[in-house]
Amino acid sequence: MPQVVRKDVDNLNAELTVTIEKKDYESKFVEELKKYRQQASMKGFRKGKTPMSVLKKMYGNSVLSNIVYDILNNELDTFLKEEKIAILGQPIPSEDTPEVSIDVKSMDDMVFKFDLGLAPDLEIKGFNKNKKFTRYVPTVSDEKVQGDIDNALKQLGDRETITEDIQETDSLKVSVKELDGKKVKEEGISSQFTVLVDKLTKKAKKQMLTKKAGDAFKVNIFDLEDGLEESQVKKYFLNIEDENAEVGKDFELTVDEVTRVTPMEFNEDFFNKYFGENVVADEKEATEKFKEPVLNHYKNHSEALLFRDFQDHLMGKNEMELPEVFLRRWLLMSNEELTEEQLDGEFDAFKENLKWDIIKGKIVKENDIQITSEEIVANAQGKIMGYFGGTPLPPDMMKDMTDRMLNDQNSLRQIQEEVISNKLYDVLETKFSYNEKEVTTDKMDDIIEKAREKAQK
Incomplete structure (x- = not known):
C-alpha cells in the first residue's frame, strides 16, 4: 500500500x-x-x-x-x-x-x-455589537417614480411618422456624412442612427427644433448628443471601434424620419397591458408597483455597501501571513501564460482576495452556512425575471431558461457564490449595530460611484 x-x-x-x-x-x-x-x-x-x-x-x-x-x-x-x-x-x-x-x-x-x-489557523476577531456602521436607507422621490411611469406610458403608446416640424419629445432617424469643407467628403465616413431630441445638446436641440423630416444641415458630430464622450460618438454614431481613429467634427445630417409617440393614459387599460390582467386595481397600486423595483435596486446597493464595510472591518481586524513563495510558484505553474512581470503587478490584489476568502470560509463553516438546490433555482429565476423587467414568464419558458442558466458552469458558480454571500450578509448583520441614514436615490448614486472609484484604486 x-x-x-x-x-x-x-x-x-x-x-x-x-x-x-x-x-x-x-x-x-x-x-x-x-x-x-x-x-x-x-x-x-x-x-x-x-x-x-x-x-x-x-x-x-x-x-x-x-x-x-x-x-x-x-x-x-x-x-x-x-x-x-x-x-x-x-x-x-x-x-x-x-x-x-x-x-x-x-x-x-x-x-x-x-x-x-x-491555510493560516485563524480565530475570527472583530465582531462587536458596540461597533456601528452606517446603513443607507434609500428614499424614492415622486418625481423619479413619475419619470418611470411616463417612460412606460410612452413605451406602450401609439407611434406615428411625422412630416411637420420636430418637437422635443420626438425620436429621429438620421443619416450623417463626413464633410470636407462645404462638400461631402469622397469616401468619407457615413452612418445612420437614432437619437432622441430631448437628449441633444442645448445648441443641437435649438437647431433641430427648427427642422422637419427631409431637411439636411451641418452639425458638429461631437456636439450632438449631451453627455457623450468622443469615443462613444465614434462607436455608437459612426460605428468606429478604434478610439484613436482621426475623425473630423463637421458632418452633414439629414433627418430621414421623425417618430412621435402619443403616451397611453394611466388607467386600467394600461395597467392590464403593462402588468398583466387584473394584477393591479388602481392608480395607487400601480404607482407602488413602479416604486418597488427602484427601491429594491437601491436597497441591494445599500446592502452591498454595508457588506463592503463589513469586509474592510474584518480584514483590518484579522491580519494574517500567507505562504507567498509557494503561492507564486503555484500560480505560475497552474497558468502557463502568466509571466513573472504580470504576477508582480497582480499578486497584492490576489493576496487580499485570498485573505477575504479565508475569513469568509471560516465564518461560513462556523455558522454552518449551507445552500440548497431550491435556493439556487430561486436565485436564477430572480435573475431571469429581472431581465424581463420583473414580468412573470410562462412556466415552460421559465423552466427552459433556468435549466440553460444552471447548465452553464460559470453561471452556476456565480449563483452559488451569490446565495452564500447573501446568507453570509445575514449572519454578519447580526454582529454589529447601525446608524440608519436616509438618502435620496441621487445621493445614493453619488455614494455608489465613489465606492466604485475607491475599489478600482
Whole structure:
C-alpha cells in the first residue's frame, strides 16, 4: 500500500512524500494490459491473441503512467481529506523531488515529493455589537417614480411618422456624412442612427427644433448628443471601434424620419397591458408597483455597501501571513501564460482576495452556512425575471431558461457564490449595530460611484 509522509517546514508550508511500491501498481498494470489485449486487433494476430510482449512494447509506458498517476492523485486526495489539512491552491512538485522514470523496462518503487501551502489557523476577531456602521436607507422621490411611469406610458403608446416640424419629445432617424469643407467628403465616413431630441445638446436641440423630416444641415458630430464622450460618438454614431481613429467634427445630417409617440393614459387599460390582467386595481397600486423595483435596486446597493464595510472591518481586524513563495510558484505553474512581470503587478490584489476568502470560509463553516438546490433555482429565476423587467414568464419558458442558466458552469458558480454571500450578509448583520441614514436615490448614486472609484484604486 502506498505511503504518504508529512513534514512541516513551518506554520504555512509542508512537504508530502508519497512512496508507491512496485507491488502497488504491478498487478493493476497487468490487468489493464489484458483489457487492451481483449480489444486489440493487430495485423498478423487474431483479435484478443496479440502477445503481451507486443502490447507491453507498444502501450506499456502509457498504461503504466496512467495507473501510477491515478494512484498518486488518489493517495494525495485521500490523505488531505482524512488528515483534514486546509491547503491553499493545490499540491505542487517540490523543487528537490527525485527524478522518477516511468518505464516498463525498469519497474521499481517510485518516490514523489510535493509542497503544500497551508491555510493560516485563524480565530475570527472583530465582531462587536458596540461597533456601528452606517446603513443607507434609500428614499424614492415622486418625481423619479413619475419619470418611470411616463417612460412606460410612452413605451406602450401609439407611434406615428411625422412630416411637420420636430418637437422635443420626438425620436429621429438620421443619416450623417463626413464633410470636407462645404462638400461631402469622397469616401468619407457615413452612418445612420437614432437619437432622441430631448437628449441633444442645448445648441443641437435649438437647431433641430427648427427642422422637419427631409431637411439636411451641418452639425458638429461631437456636439450632438449631451453627455457623450468622443469615443462613444465614434462607436455608437459612426460605428468606429478604434478610439484613436482621426475623425473630423463637421458632418452633414439629414433627418430621414421623425417618430412621435402619443403616451397611453394611466388607467386600467394600461395597467392590464403593462402588468398583466387584473394584477393591479388602481392608480395607487400601480404607482407602488413602479416604486418597488427602484427601491429594491437601491436597497441591494445599500446592502452591498454595508457588506463592503463589513469586509474592510474584518480584514483590518484579522491580519494574517500567507505562504507567498509557494503561492507564486503555484500560480505560475497552474497558468502557463502568466509571466513573472504580470504576477508582480497582480499578486497584492490576489493576496487580499485570498485573505477575504479565508475569513469568509471560516465564518461560513462556523455558522454552518449551507445552500440548497431550491435556493439556487430561486436565485436564477430572480435573475431571469429581472431581465424581463420583473414580468412573470410562462412556466415552460421559465423552466427552459433556468435549466440553460444552471447548465452553464460559470453561471452556476456565480449563483452559488451569490446565495452564500447573501446568507453570509445575514449572519454578519447580526454582529454589529447601525446608524440608519436616509438618502435620496441621487445621493445614493453619488455614494455608489465613489465606492466604485475607491475599489478600482
